[in-house]
Amino acid sequence: MTAKKTLDLFERYLTLWVALCMGAGILIGKLFPDAVRIIRSMEFGEESQINIPIAVLIWLMIYPMMLKVDFSSILSVGKRPKGLLVTLFVNWLVKPFSMAFFGWLFFKHLFFPWIGPGLADQYVAGVIILAAAPCTAMVFVWSYLTDGDPAYTLVQVSVNDLIMLVLFAPIVTFLVSGASSLTVPFVVLLYAVFFFIVIPLGAGVLSRIFLIRGKGLAWFERYTAALHPIAVTALLATLVCIFAFQADNITTRFLHIVLIAIPILIQVYFNSSLVYGLMKWLNVPHSVAAPGALIGASNFFELAVATAIALYGADSGAALATVVGVLVEVPVMLSVCSFCNRTRHWFPAETGA
16 A cells, blocks of 8 residues: 655645744844844845845755756656646746736735735735746655656756746846836846856756765765755744844735735646646646646745845845745645646556656
8 A cells, every 4th residue: 555645844834834933033023123133234235135144044945955956857858848848838938927917917906005006016026036936846845745757857847947047037027127117136136046046056966966976876865865954944044034024014014915825826726727737638647747737836935035135125025925925835735736636537547657
């Protein structure tokens, strides 16, 4: 009998940990405002918006994730291209643009009376940044829960990471400028891409190559496992810092968290349904279709948070919008996993692993 697949303690209760970090951060922000002000002022350069403590924490989050990316897997792309093409189509030609539309519709129109023009622009920018960063690490978890093909999932993640190096900055610039009145400091955005994608991705790829070659695969897997608690701690510490910086905003605008979550939820279900439906129409195997739907739905929220902070500051509405994406990520993605598992019979039977 096959053992039931479950998440580990951190992943299973990620929403709870985020909520606890929210409470802790708000409490720290209210009780120790001077200390928070000092931490918030620690930037790489005047008006750079790149906070040094948060930058270090985010790098500690992203590097362990990038160790999982194996670009040699891309060589097998030509064997089954349909699933990958569907994923790329939705991730880069549908997802960021649909999120820009939903953000514009809800924040600039439907929710505008409650939030006002300044925050409307900030929230639009935040959800666009969130949608323009396809998920990396957590996709492996969702693929595992749906019996996805791990090798093909790795191909999808690796190709998306390569494309993200080129398209993330121009897409964010184009959509934020078009859907809001905010300007995007493109140089700062390029710095964010360099610091939070190029450096950790390069470090992860080189580490993977040299450590496996020098120490062996078993040692490398123990190494990545040992880094997992560090990445988790860094994520939670980052959230505490962000909520401490945002303490005054959150306590006066708690309703906004609910409002931000609504277009994010709609966009997640829209894109996952689109990928899943296209996969079914093209007779793609379920082990490819389910991870593809989950990649199309989830986000690389670590990168999104880092970029929003770099562009607009840790106490901005854009940063808050990306953090709300973290808050809803796990329960929403688990619901998509459940749906994929219940509809396995929609897809042709698979004869081999």
